[in-house]
Amino acid sequence: MNKHIKGNTFRGLARIAVAGLTLALAVPATSAVAVAPAATPPGLSCDTGKHAIDDYTGYALCRNNGSVTQTFWVHLVCGWSPDVDGEHVTLSPGQSGQSTAHCAGIGTGIGEIHVRP
Template identity: 70%
Template sequence: MKLSMGSVSRTVLRGVVTAGAAGALALAVSVVTTGTAAATPPGLSCDTGKHAVDDYTGYALCSNDGGATQTFWVHLVCGWAPDVDGEHITLAPGQSGQSTAHCADIGTGIGEISVQP
């Protein structure tokens, strides 16, 4: 079997490209799966999640259990698309409210949802 230098170079290049793509994919997956949500700010009780029929829309539903007025918003990590923040919600003690945000459809969907003070 006779191999030319061109076919060897193409084979090596193909292997490098394949390994590089696999490594980039593994990194992207590990970033999404190993991300941890930030703790809920003190004085707030919050539930977070994705919209029932839209995997690109996330929410934070919070109650102010403290004694002072608090402001919060939802923050979505959106994979390939830019991260987004929801509207800022201000709650007096005893009140509840919801902040929502939507990741761009070009992305891979929501990778993490957190509540920001």
């Protein structure tokens, strides 16, 4: 086989491999940007979100609309870093409270925010 053809084939395959790897790495990074809506336990009404100036800090601000005391906490899915839970907050009927958590500084930041009972 001609050396010229062999070299061009190798370079072409290398370009395809690099493009495929770039695409594979880009998909998880872009999917981790969107924050999925939180599932709210019955009896609680909650707002969740990221801190205004810190994409690695998330919160759940909840109000107990039920007739029994409830405990909740925020759970953050942190992309490439380990997931984290916020402090447990216990609310009597009619009370409001907030649980906050912080993803590690490495990785992609918050991918999802959940409220756990």
